[in-house]
Amino acid sequence: MAPPPSLHFLHLTIFTFFLLLHHHLLLLTEATQTPDLHPLLSFKTASDTHNKLTTWNSTTHPCTWSGISCLNNRVSRLVLQNLNLSGSILPLTSLTQLRLLSLKRNRFNSPIPSLSNLTSLKLLYLSHNNFSGQFPSSITSLSRLYRLDLSYNNFSGTIPVTVNNLTHLLTLKVDGNQMSGHIPDINLPTLRDFNVSGNRFSGRIPESLSGFNGSAFARNEDLCGAPLQKCKDIATIVSPLNPRNISSAPTVASSPSSKPLPGKPTRKHGAPKLAPVVVIAIIIGDVLVLAVVSLLLYCYFWRNYSSTEGKTKTLRESKSKSNSDSKVLENNAYSSSAYPNGYGKGGMVFFEGAKRFEVEELLRASAEMLGKGGFGTCYKAVLEDGSVVAVKRLKEVHIGGKKEFEQQMEVIGNLRHPNVVSLKAYYFARDEKLLVSDYISNGSLFWLLHGNRGPGRTPLNWTTRLKIATGAAQGVAFIHNSNNKLTHGNIKSTNILVDVAGNAYVADFGLSIFKTRSNGRKSNGYRAPEASPDGRKQTQKSDVYSFGVLLMEILTGKCPTDVDGGGEYGGGSVDLPRWVQSIVREEWTAEVFDLELMRYKDIEEEMVALLKIAMECTVAAPDQRPTMCHVLKMILELHGGDAMSFHGALDSVSESPSISIIT
Incomplete structure (x- = not known):
C-alpha cells in the first residue's frame, strides 16, 4: 500500500531541509578552513563591476581561482593586472599570509588603507592606477618588503623618512605622481631600483642617492645636485679692507660668470693683484701636486709592468721554477723514445684540424700562468706566429701507463662541440704530460661571479648568466651523449x-x-653524496648533481665551497644545496638570489624556475635526478628555446667525429 501524498511530501521536505543544512555546514566548514574566502568575495563584489573574475565563486576553493596561488591553504600570491578593477582594496587587508600583491594597470582611485596586517608581504606592485592621498605610512612597517612600486598614480605629499625601516628594500618607485617637498636621506644598502621622476620634488638630492642615474630624478624642475646639475650655492662677498661691511655686503651666486653689481666701480685692470708671497705659494703648491701625481703614475705603471714581467715566462722557465730538473721536457722532446710511429716531430700528438708545431716552439712560447687546479697548472702560451693556446701541465695525477693515457686522450681529443673546449694536442713523457687546447679569452665563470666584489665591479647580468647556464648544459649533455660511460x-x-x-x-x-x-x-x-672522496668513481648522475650546484652558484652568487651556515648550523660552513634548502623551505624567497640580480625587472619567475631545476639536479638519490639531456631541455624551455633548438643541440652529437672512435 503506497503512502499518502501528504506523507511523501513531508519526507521530501525533510530531505531537502537536511540537504540544504548539510550544504551550508560544508560552506561554513570551508570558510573556517579558508579564512580568505569571504574577504576575496567581498573584494570581487566591490571592485569587479565588469565581471572579469569569472572563476571567483563560492562553490569552488579560492586556491583554484584565477590570479591566486596558495600556501598551506592560505592565499600567498594575488596577481590581478589590467582587469579594469576599481573601488577599494580594503577587503584584501585581511589576507594576512599574502607575500605578493600585484594590482597593476587597473582603476583603483581611493587612498590606500592600512596594510600593517600584511606582515608577510614581500612584493607590492600598485602602479598605473589612480590611488590618491599621502604616501601610505603603513607600508613602512612591512619589514619583509623587497619591492615597492607605486608609480603612475595620484599620490601627493612627501616620502616619509621612515622608509628607511624597509631594510630589505630592493625597489622603490614613486615616479609619475604629484609628490613634493625634499627627498629624504634614504640610506638602504640593498636598494637597486629607485625612481622619483615626474613629480614636484625640490631641493638637493641626498648624497646617499647620488649614485643612481639622472633619469631616476628627471622632470622635477626644482631638484639639483648629483647626478643632475649642481646646486647654486650662495656665498657672501666681504671686503678684506673693511670687515665692518660684513652685514651689508651683497650676495651673488658663486659662478665664474657672475657680473659686477650695478653702481659699483670696477678696476680698470680687472681683479686686485695677488701679493708676491701668495703667487709663490701657488706655484710651489702646483709643483708639489704635479710631483706627487707623477710619482703615483710611475709607481702604478711600474707595478703593472713588474707584475706582467713576473707572470710572463716561457714554459721552459715555468718548468724550471716548479721542478729542479729544468731540461726534462727538452731532453724528452728530442730523445729517440719521443718518436713513436704516427707521432709528429717532438712527440706531440695532434688532433684533426689543429695547427701543428714542435715541442721546442711550445717551450719557447711566452707563458702566463692562468691558474692552478686539481690536475696541475694552466698557462696561456703565445706561439711564434702569434697564435694563442692554453697549455695544462698535469701534476699529481695517477696514470696507469702510456697506453691508458693515450686511449683517454683519444676519446677527449675527438670531441668537438661549440660549448666544449677542444683539445688540440697532447704530449706524454715519463716526467711530463702536457695538454694543449683552445684559449678562451674572458676567463672563467668563477671569476665573473666572485672576482672583484668590491667597488668598481661590473655585475654579471641575468641574461648573461642564463646564457652561460644554457651553454654549459649543452656542453655537458654533449659529453654524456657521446658515450654513455663518459663523464x-x-x-x-x-x-x-x-x-x-x-x-x-x-x-x-x-x-x-x-x-x-x-x-x-x-x-x-x-661533489655528489654518492661520489668517492678521491673523485675517481664518477657517474653521469654525479655530474648532474655537480651541475645543479653550479646552477645554484649562478643564482645565489655564493661559492659552493664557502657558504656561511649561520646560526642554524652553528655559524660554520655548509654545502650550497643544503643552504638553499634551509632558506627556501616552504616557499620560494628572494633571500636565495644574488643581490646583484635584484636590480633587473621581471626576472623572478625565470630565476625561480632555474632554481627548481637546480634542486631537481641535487636530490640525494641519484636515480631521482634528471639526465643532462632533460636538464638542457628544461633550461631551453625556460627562456623560450623550442623543441627544434633542443633537438638541434643534441643532433650535433651524432655529427661528432668521436662517435666512430668511442663506440
Missing part, C-alpha cells in the same frame, strides 16, 4: 670558461680517472 668528473665554475660574447665552454672533462686521493677533496662543494 666530466669535475664540474665547477672554474672549469666553465666564458668568452667576451658570453658563450660558455666546458673545460677539463674526462680527466677524473687520473685523480689521486690527495687532489680529490678540492671540489667537495660540488
